[in-house]
Amino acid sequence: MSAHQAHRFGTDCIHAGQSPDPTTGAIMTPVYLTSTYVQSSPGVFKDGYDYARSKNPTRTALESNIAALEHGRHGLVFSSGLAAMDCVLHQLRAGDHIVLSDDVYGGSFRQLDKVFRHLLLETTRVDMTSLQAIEAAIRPNTRIVWLETPSNPMLKIIDIAGVRAIVDRAAAKSAPPGGVRDIGLGPLGSPLQNPLLVADNTFASPAIQNPLQLGAHIAMHSCTKYIGGHSDLVAGALITDDDDLAARLRFVQNAVGAVPSAMDCFLMLRSTKTLHVRMQRHCENAMAIARWLTRHPKIEKVIYPGLESHPQHALARKQMKPSWESAPGADSAFGGMISCIVKGGLDPTRRMLERVKLFSLAESLGGVESLIEHPAIMTHASLPAEARAALGIADGLVRLSVGIEDARDLIADLDVALA
Ligand SMILES: *Cc1c(COP(=O)(O)O)cnc(C)c1O
Numbered sequence: 001m002s003a004h005q006a007h008r009f010g011t012d013c014i015h016a017g018q019s020p021d022p023t024t025g026a027i028m029t030p031v032y033l034t035s036t037y038v039q040s041s042p043g044v045f046k047d048g049y050d051y052a053r054s055k056n057p058t059r060t061a062l063e064s065n066i067a068a069l070e071h072g073r074h075g076l077v078f079s080s081g082l083a084a085m086d087c088v089l090h091q092l093r094a095g096d097h098i099v100l101s102d103d104v105y106g107g108s109f110r111q112l113d114k115v116f117r118h119l120l121l122e123t124t125r126v127d128m129t130s131l132q133a134i135e136a137a138i139r140p141n142t143r144i145v146w147l148e149t150p151s152n153p154m155l156k157i158i159d160i161a162g163v164r165a166i167v168d169r170a171a172a173k174s175a176p177p178g179g180v181r182d183i184g185l186g187p188l189g190s191p192l193q194n195p196l197l198v199a200d201n202t203f204a205s206p207a208i209q210n211p212l213q214l215g216a217h218i219a220m221h222s223c224t225k226y227i228g229g230h231s232d233l234v235a236g237a238l239i240t241d242d243d244d245l246a247a248r249l250r251f252v253q254n255a256v257g258a259v260p261s262a263m264d265c266f267l268m269l270r271s272t273k274t275l276h277v278r279m280q281r282h283c284e285n286a287m288a289i290a291r292w293l294t295r296h297p298k299i300e301k302v303i304y305p306g307l308e309s310h311p312q313h314a315l316a317r318k319q320m321k322p323s324w325e326s327a328p329g330a331d332s333a334f335g336g337m338i339s340c341i342v343k344g345g346l347d348p349t350r351r352m353l354e355r356v357k358l359f360s361l362a363e364s365l366g367g368v369e370s371l372i373e374h375p376a377i378m379t380h381a382s383l384p385a386e387a388r389a390a391l392g393i394a395d396g397l398v399r400l401s402v403g404i405e406d407a408r409d410l411i412a413d414l415d416v417a418l419a
Contacts, residue, residue, distance in 0.1 A: 008323070009069065009206075009207065009276055009323030009324070010276040010277075010323065010324060012065075012068045012069060013065075013069065013207075013272050013273055013274070013275050013276050014273045016064060016065045016067075016068035016069065017060075017061045017062065017063070017064030017065035017066075017067075017068060017269075018061050018065065018269065028269075029057070029058055029061045029266065029269055030057070030058065031058055031262050031263055031265075031266045032052075032056055032057045032058045032262050033262055033263070034052060034056075034262075035051070035052045036050075036051055036052065037049040037050060037051070037052075052262075053254060053257050053259055054254045056259075056262050056265070058262040058265040058266050058269070059077060059259065059260065059262065059265045061265070061269060062075075062077055062265040062268050062269050062272075063075040063076060063077055065269060065272055066206075066221075066223075066227070066237050066239060066268075066272070067239055069206040069207075069272065069275070070201070070206045070210055070211070070212055070219045070239035071210050071212055071213055072212050072219065072239035072240055072241050073240070073241045073243070073246070074239065074240050074241070074242075074243070074246035074249075074250075075237060075238070075239050076237065076238045076239075076246070076249055076250060076253050077223070077235060077236065077237045077259070077260055077265065077268070078235065078236040078237065078238070078253065078258050078259065078260065079234070079235060079236070079258045079259060079260045079261075079264075080222070080224065080234045080235060080236050080258070081105075081107075081200075081202065081220070081221065081222025081223065081224060081225075081234075081235075081236035082107050082108070082111055082222075082236065083236050083256075083258035084220055084221070084222075084236030084237060084238050085108055085111055085220065085236070086111060086115070086256065086258065087238060087249055087252045087253055087256065087258070088144070088196075088198055088218060088220070088238065088249070089111065089112065089116055089144075090188070090252045090256070091143075091144075091188070091192055091196075091245075091248055091249075091252075092116070092119060092121060092143055092144065092192070093119070093143075093191045093192075094119045094120055094121075095119075095120055095121070095122070095141060096119070096121055096122070096141055096142075096143040096144070096191075096192075097121070097122040097123070097124070097139045097141045097142040097143065098112065098121055098122070098123050098124075098142070098143065098144040098145075098146060099123075099124050099125075099126060099134060099137045099138065099142060099144070099145045099146070100112070100123065100124075100125055100126075100145075100146040100147070101125065101126070101127075101128045101146070101147050101148055101151055101156075101158065102125045102126060102127050102128070102390075102391065103148075103151045103152065103153075103154055103156065103391050104125070104146065104148055104151075104200075105148060105152055105200065105202075105222075106379070106380065106382055106383070108146070108148075108200070109125075110382075122139070122141070124137040124139075127156075128147050128149075128151075128156070128158040128163070129156050129157070129158065129311070129312060131159060131162045131163065131166060134163060134166055135166045135169075138166065138170040138195070140173065140174055141174075142170055142174065142195045143191075143192045143194075143195055143196065144192075144195060144196050144197075144198060145163060145166075145167055145195055145196070145197050145198070146198045146200070147160070147163060147197070147198070147199055147200065148199075148200040148202070148203065149199065149200075149201075149203070149204070149209075149319075150203045150204060150305055150316075150335060150337060151203070152203065152337075152379070152399075153337075153339050153375045153379065153380065153393065153397065153399040154303060154339065154391060154392050154393070155203075155303050155304065155305055155310070155337060155338075155339055156312065157305055157310075157312035157315045157316045157319065157320075159315055159319070160197075160199055160211050160214035160215055160216055160319060161214045161215050161319075163197055163215075164197050164214070164215025164216065165215075167194075167195050167196075167197045170195050171194040171195055174193075174194060174195060187247050187248045187250075187251040188248055188251060188252070196217045196218060196245070197215065197216045197217050197218075198216065198217065198218045198220055199211035199214075199216035199218070199219055199220065200220045200221075200222075201219045201220065201221055202220075202221050202222045202225050202226070202366075203225075203335060203337055203365075204320060204335055205221075205225075205226035205227065205275065205279055205335070205366075206219075206221075206227075206275070206323075207226075207275050207276050207278075207279035207280075207322070207323045207324075207333075208279060208283065208320045208321060208322055208323065208333040208334075208335060209319060209320050209321070212239060212240070212241055214319065217240060217241075217242060217245065218238055218239065218240045218245070218249075219238070219239045219240075220236070220237070220238055220239075221236060221237040221238075221239075222235075222236055223235035223236055223237050223268055224236075224364065224366070225364070225365050225366030225367075226275070226278070226279065226282075226336075226365075226366035227268060227271060227272060227275065227366075228267065228268055228271050228366070228367075229271045229274070229275065229278055229366060229367060229368060230267075230271060230367055230368055231364065231366075231367035231368075231369065232267065233260075233264045233267050233268065234264075235260045235264055235268060276323055276324055278368065278404055279322075279323075279333070279335075279336075280322065280324050280333070281404040282335065282336030282402060282403070282404060283306075283322070283333040283334060283335060283336060284407070285336070285402045285403070285404065285405075285407040285410065286304065286306070286334065286335065286336045286337065286338055286400075286402040287304075287306050287334065288407045288411070289338060289400070289402055289407060289410060289411060289414070290302055290304035290306060290307055290338050291307075292411050292414075293338070293340050293414070294307065294309070296418060298342060298343050298344075298348070298418045299340050299341070299342060299343065299418075300340075300341040300342065300343045300396065301340060301341040302338065302339075302340045303338070303339040303340065304334060304337075304338045304339075305320065305334040305335065306332070306334035316332065316334055317332040318332075320332055320333055320334055320335070321333065336365075336366070336401060336402045336403075337365060337399065337400070337401060337402070338399070338400045338402060339375075339397060339398065339399045339400070340397070340398055340400070341394055341396045341397050341398075342396040342398060342418075343396065344396065345394075345395045345396050346395040346396070348396070349374065349395065349396045349397075349398060350374075351417075352398070352417045352418055353372060353373075353374055353398065353417075355416065355417040356372055356413055356414065356417040357413055357416075357417075358370060358405065358409055358410060358413035359371060359372040359400065359410070359413055359414070359417075360372070361373065363378055363379050364401070365399075365401035366401060367401070367403060368403050368404045368405075369403045369405070370400065370401060370402055370403035370405060370410055371400070371401040371403070372398060372399070372400050372401075373398070373399050373401075374397070374398060374399075375388075375393050375397055375398075375399055376388055376393055376394070376395055376397060379399070380393055
């Protein structure tokens with residue numbers, strides 16, 4: 001099923017990258033639990049299959065499937081979202097500069113700040129809702145602009161196409177990287193010449209937002225969230241249209257080796273078959289709950305990109321598009337994540353979190369079951385109090401990952417918990 005361009009998203013979810021097994025006709029891609037492949041003569045093997053870190057047929061099917069869902073030519077999957085990020089950061093040279101969102105996923109910042117410390121990278125964190133702030137942060141040695149939209153947990157929306165225009169202007173002015181010479185590292189030998197725009201698309205999923213089509217050079221996912229969708233695996237993905245960049249990323253994927261197991265690839269293939277249906281329900285449920293919360297007397301504020309009150313609502317309307325056929329006037333979809341502030345600070349908030357029954361109190365997001373969490377105490381506890389305050393992470397802030405249960409039951413659960 002390689003000529004998938006003619007099909008729509010929901011069809012690609014089910015078919016892209018997969019065809020019946022040639023030996024048996026098995027309709028599902030087999031789980032190739034093998035570490036090696038038999039060669040017919042030394043160095044003669046089939047279709048690149050010499051060792052399973054380099055290539056595994058279940059993974060190959062998944063990589064083509066995910067590439068199709070992000071409308072990209074190349075897909076690469078990893079053992080976690082952070083392993084996918086690590087693959088991108090390995091493209092950098094000592095002293096390179098990276099610009100990232102002020103509220104970038106904590107684990108992403110920790111990797112950059114702690115693991116890559118030896119590269120003495122320069123980093124600038126900016127509020128990326130301001131394109132001027134991003135432009136002002138660019139330096140001659142900027143090599144990556146890393147954004148997340150919607151962001152976590154404030155659900156800020158970043159204008160991907162707008163950032164790409166800035167990156168292109170920066171490319172025109174960028175200084176050749178220090179020590180430009182090829183240092184003979186194979187695909188990584190030459191330094192990145194121009195800044196790359198990387199968009200972490202985890203919170204939206206490819207069902208409602210496609211960063212490559214909006215101008216990103218790389219779309220990145222923590223597949224642990226919506227792509228996996230069932231809270232049963234940890235994985236990551238990178239998608240790009242650029243052949244050279246894909247070769248560099250592929251080199252690191254194999255050389256570092258943070259690849260997912262064939263079983264996890266199979267689970268993801270099963271998951272992406274329902275991605276469009278799940279996302280439609282996540283979006284509908286979240287919209288209904290966001291509207292209900294805005295009317296609740298114990299809720300101070302609701303943050304959801306689908307509400308007119310969201311500061312970047314117009315941009316979200318433009319950038320986040322449902323891949324399914326939608327009713328006239330409903331041609332945007334805003335995802336399953338909601339944040340809200342409970343009136344009265346920590347104590348009433350803690351009571352609500354202890355009283356929910358259907359929503360589970362847990363970190364992570366994107367599964368079929370609804371989760372609720374308290375960023376200040378849970379996901380964002382490692383931030384100093386002042387940094388949390390600067391981002392707007394109040395003690396009453398609660399983040400909901402709205403699942404695909406019946407919305408009426410979810411609302412009833414919140415109603416009892418808030419009573
Ligand atoms: C979870 C997450 C990551 C990290 O992915 P892992 O699969 O946990 O390694 C990166 N970015 C965002 C936005 C995430 O939510």
